[in-house]
Amino acid sequence: MSPTPYLVLATLLFTIGGAGVLLRRNALVAFMSVELMLNAANLAFVTFARMHGNLDGQIMAFFVMVIAAAEVVVGLAIIVMIFRTRRSASVDDASLLKL
């Protein structure tokens, strides 16, 4: 099967994730949209790995997953801490540094 449908699917998922980051103001939903974008990139990696008959793309996807796990841990800790002090999970409310 040609890699094009997989790449189009990856593109769609990536842009939908980007739309979630732009449109949603709940920090958790925006964060999940970032995860969706990472997953879409992974799909492209795996598709290209198969297209080239080379496993390096799969290794890259694996490392992306590991880094995503680390990122989720730290990001959720930050969200929980902001919620504790500001009682809000909205990305608009964390604006103390704004002039």
Next chain:
Amino acid sequence: MSPLAAVAAQVGETTASTAGEEVLFWIIAPLAVIGALGLVFSRKAVHGALFLAVTMIGLAILYIALEAPFLGVVQVVVYTGAIMMLFLFVIMLIGVDASDSRVETIRGQRGAAALAVFGVIVLLVAVTGRAALPDPVGTAQAAPEGNVYAIADLIFGRYVWAFETVAAVLITAAVGAMALTHRERLARRHSQREQSERRFREGDPKDAAGMPVPGVYARHNAVDTPALLPDGTPAESSVSPVLVARGATRLAEEFATDVGRLGPEPKPGEAESTAERPTEPSDAATSGLPDDSPAAHGTEETDDEPEQDGGDAR
């Protein structure tokens, strides 16, 4: 002759597997897109998380179809198993009812974002659709002993330094999360004796022995139903204010009509007999509760009580 036959056999095999793969793809891909759209458009964060789990499971199936079984399994275990559950835990911690406000903070931002998304979709789909991509070679040659062996060979061979660095990153992330969520206690923790003394001094003496427990009836035993006082009125203070705020409580009247409809006895007798039962465990609390307005005195106490409990738990 024999290499040609082998090639022909391989081509026949790949076309057969291609048909099955196409069917699989056209079933899974719409599900994945629906999950992604559900994440963006669902109003509650919990629903968004579940939609995202659907997308991730779909992607795991596609990985397996793309000759990456190891990544498919890792996707299920790490993403759907660990990361999404972490998200769900945090959603539960932060409050399920914390939904988005619909007000635009930046004027015209939503329209601009939709336009940008549309532009990116058109651009990327046009590029990937028009690119002349070769047919996939397949990873059979790169992984003669199987996918897992080949990946292990690469991770612990050529990419071993990246692997070690990633291990350091993971450790740092775990320590960082602990350092971020750790909270120093600024004031001394109140002991149980001090709390009880404060309840006697400042609180309503009627509640000194604790709040009344929620309704425990013959057919219903849950925290979402208020207890009935001896005169048949519901005791509002017996239900957690968190449940009241979420609208997850049942009205005592509604429940009493249920019981009256189901049970053989008439309704007033049932209500009185059920009102007897919740008073037993907290005898001291309810014996002090006369018939006068049971809902009024509970309100100011229920307001600060869970706040203090939550502070202690953290």
